[in-house]
Amino acid sequence: MADEGEKKSKKQARKIHGYYEIKESKLERKRKNCPKCGPGVFLGEHSDRSSCGKCGYTEWKKK
Ligand SMILES: [Zn+2]
Secondary structure (H helix, E strand, O other): OHHHHHHHHHHHHHHHHHHHHHHHHHHHHOOOEEOOOEEEEEEEEOOOEEEEOOOOOEEEOOO
């Protein structure tokens, strides 16, 4: 019986690890496209704003 419980907790740990991996790839795709340049041109991420390096468009982040 003790062995069975150990297996279960190992499975759970693996599940959590996979969840984090999905979260991280989602974060990378969160980068916004520039509304002026269109899809393919991403806004650079800054701590307080996102800005386009191509046309200079800046989007301020809300607090
Ligand atoms: Zn742009």
